[in-house]
Amino acid sequence: MVVERVDHLPLRTDEDLVRARQAVREAAVALGFSLVDQTKIVTAASELARNTIRHGGGGDMQVERLRDGRRSGVRLTFVDQGAGIPDIEQALRDGYTTGGGLGLGLGGARRLMSDLSISSRPAEGTTIVAVRWRQ
């Protein structure tokens, strides 16, 4: 697998969230994703980036454009040094929320991407990696 390009973006403010969406859209367009897939990837990125800002106390996002043989894809990595997620299974369940939202962010993002993995340690932070391959 070849990483063709990597972009790093800070995630601290509302404006960062908008810029993060734009960067992910750009990558998805460049990789030739369909409009529906672009929208799914950008929406998933928005959910995950908001989590990093609201629950992780800010952090950053890495956008990688991948090529694997004839397949291309996008890998998004969200890193924060926040409180961590104590129960990942529970956090992925629809309707579970600690922030007064709808609790659709993590579970929804997992449905919108091909693959989503979470690693988290209490008081050390959370890293979420989300990948979507172009069919």
Place this chain on the structure above:
Amino acid sequence: MERIPILRMGPFLLVTIQVDMHDRLALTLQDDLMTQIRDTSARGVLIDISALDMVDSFIGRMIGNIAAMARVLDAETVVTGMQPAVAITLVELGLSLPGVRTALDVERGMALLTQGRDPQGQRGRRAR
């Protein structure tokens, strides 16, 4: 502070969202709309989102909240122009905007509002 303009047209309020909405802007719109409904005794609110290329759970929740709050203030809300890719993504995300009336475009949305009060059981149906 940046704001989304709210236009008044007879007894209705019109909003066209044309910017990549950040969260604070969405919350400001919610507050501004409620104030305007009260100040103008508006009977309906039309929100056109045809320029939005993404609606995530936060913006979706804001739209649902506006519809619910407006109803409490005796005004109907119609959301128009949602792009098909946005609709597909929203439902997959797990958000189907229950209680929000939708129409394909502004013209149909205005027709819905002009027809008057929402009959019981018709909520959430789409105008044809």
